[in-house]
Every structure is written in C-alpha cells, then in structure tokens.
Amino acid sequence: MSVDFKTSETKENLMRAFAGESQARNRYTFAAEVAHRQKQKTVEELFTFTADQERAHAKVFYDLLQEFSGENIEISSAAYPINISENLEDLLNFAKHNEYEEANDVYLKFSQKAQEEGFQKVAYAFTEIAKVEQIHCDRFEKLAELLKSNQLYTATSPSVWICVNCGYIFEGTNAPLKCPVCMYEQGYFLPVDLISCKDFIKGKK
Template identity: 55%
Template sequence: MAVNFSESKTKENLMRAFAGESQARNRYTIAAEKAKDMKMHTIAEIFLYTAEQERAHAERFYELLKEFAGETIFIDGGYPVDQQESLEELLRAAEHNEKEEYEDVYQKFGDVAKEEGLLEAASAFYQIAEIEHVHQMRFGEVAELLEKNEYFACKEESKWICTNCGYIHEGKQAPKVCPVCRHDQGYFLPYAFAEYKGEDR
C-alpha cells in the first residue's frame, strides 16, 4: 500500500543506507592507507576501488532524498568499528559487512520500500545489494589468497600484472621487482583480479 514518502520508513532507511555507505567508504580508505604502509599497493587499490563504488551508492541513496533538502532526518543505527591490524582481518571484516548488506539489510530495506509503494527506492536497494555481494566475494577471495600465502605465489603456473606499468608475468611466483619499471612486488596483482584482461589473455 502506497504511503506518503515524508511519513515512510523508507525515508529513514535511505538515510541509514547513505550513512552506512559513507562510513564504508571511509573505512576502506583507511584500510587502503594501512595496506600502503605495508607496501601492499594492489590491495590498497582494491580497497580504494571499492570505496569509490561505495561513494556512488551513497550518492544514489542521497539523490532519492532530494525532496527533503534543507531538512534533518534523524535515524538510529549501528555501524562496525574495523580497527584490525592485519590485512587479512581487515578484508574479512569488509567481507562480513558486505555480506550483511547483501543478505539482510538492503533486502529488508527493499521489501519495506516495495510495501510502501516506493518502487524506485526499492529497486535501488535491491540492485545495490547485488553489487555488495560482488564486493563480499572479492574481499573474501583476496583474504583467502593472503591466508594461504598465495597472493604472490601458487603451486601451478599463473599470471600477475604489474599495476604500475602493465607488465604481465607468468610463473609460479610474482617477481620481487618488476623487470620493466622496477617497482616492488607489492604492485603485482593476481591477474584474475585485473579489470581489463583482453580476449587473448
């Protein structure tokens, strides 16, 4: 049954989602700095890449609140404190948070919006939930590689790409130093995570 947007639960859920995405962006930016300090540059880039997508999610939720410009929307909510020391723990925490958004939070928010007849908001919640699932899977896969000591090495032939110059290395281990640009191993990314691989690769 359609309800007035100004009196809806969806108005508050959109603000909760905006707050959550904004915090996620900052958490991932902070995690990226930790990764850089550890000279794990490609993991820093994964955090920053995801942070930018969280910014886009926040912007979408904020756009849907445009008619309330100049007003203050009061909400309650709980948000995680991710201050883990290791990259593995930070990645697992991010994986957990993205899973909650995908499986629980945004599904419920979408259902409420649908019940209230606010279909554009419902669609945004459901669609962004699917993106959070991708984030969850990516964080989990990277964490698992680190936990198994397989981020820079594996038992079988594999590929890594230097994210500074684009050199692609094939072997069982990423080079300690890129033979082309001389950047250290922390700039190598397992090729499976490369955004633009090309059909012949």
C-alpha cells in the first residue's frame, strides 16, 4: 500500500519519535546532573553517553521530515514521561523502562506502519534504532543492579579498579574512597572488567 507522505501516519510517528528522543536527551542530561552532584562519575558518564546517542536518533527522525521544513506537524495521542528524582537507582530504572518500551513496542509498531504505508527507509530507521534502545535498556538495568546490590564499588573477591580521571589502577575488594594519585572521589572508579567487557558496552548481562 502506497500512501502520500503528507497524509501518512508515518509522518506523525516520525514527529512523535523526534519529540520523544529530544525529551529523552534532556531527561538523561538532567539525570547526569544529579549524578554529578552526588559525585557518581560512572553514572553521570552513562547518562551523558546515552543522551548523545538520543540526540543522534532525534536527528535521524528529524532529517526524514525534511520535506516539511517551514511547516508545523500536529500530533495527537502522544504521552511522554516525567522522571524526576534525586535517587540514581530510580533514575536508572525509569530510563530502563522507557528504553524498553521504545525498543519492544513503540518503534516496532512505527516500523510496521511505515512498511504498510510504503516507506521502507523510515521502517529501517525505526527497526535499527529500536535495537539500540534495547542496548540502552540493558545497560541502564545493569548499572541499576550494581547500585542496588552495592557492587559498583565493592566486590566479593579481590578485583581491579581504575580511576577514570587519571587511570590509576587499584586491586582490592573495595574501590578507594579517594584516588591516591589525583584525589578524585570514589565515584570516578570503575571495575576494569566493565571497561573491557564487550557485553557491558553493548548492554548485555
């Protein structure tokens, strides 16, 4: 079925997705500020890293609407989350939930509708970005679990930790409260295996 792009549901879905990604970028930037105030550098960097990727997703969807430049696109039946908290575990779980919905519901439906209406390039964008959102979901979940179990800076057996500010390496069951080289707080330490582990980078557990 071929549909005129100007009257298509896909046009509105792209605008919904652009609005959603733009808001997600801001939410993660705000969450990164919370982590920064709490001196949790690892959590801050994860939120900032993901916010940059959400900006990239927004740009993809925005560019696909190029032919409507100078116009307004009205969308209906759109709802967006408010996730305000000073609790980092809550913020990570909020993010996990939102990313899961995009990956496993919203973008898959948008992709299917784009295919039905004959917009294969748009369908591909929704499908591939949905895969990235699942990675985001898994990564947020992993870090939330580490915080909840108090394992981000503590291990049950001797482990290797790295200060992400200066690169100092420490071996022990607990990351130092302060880096003995640069004197940065414990929040700058990260288990070395999380840096080198492809599963963590990809978001898999």
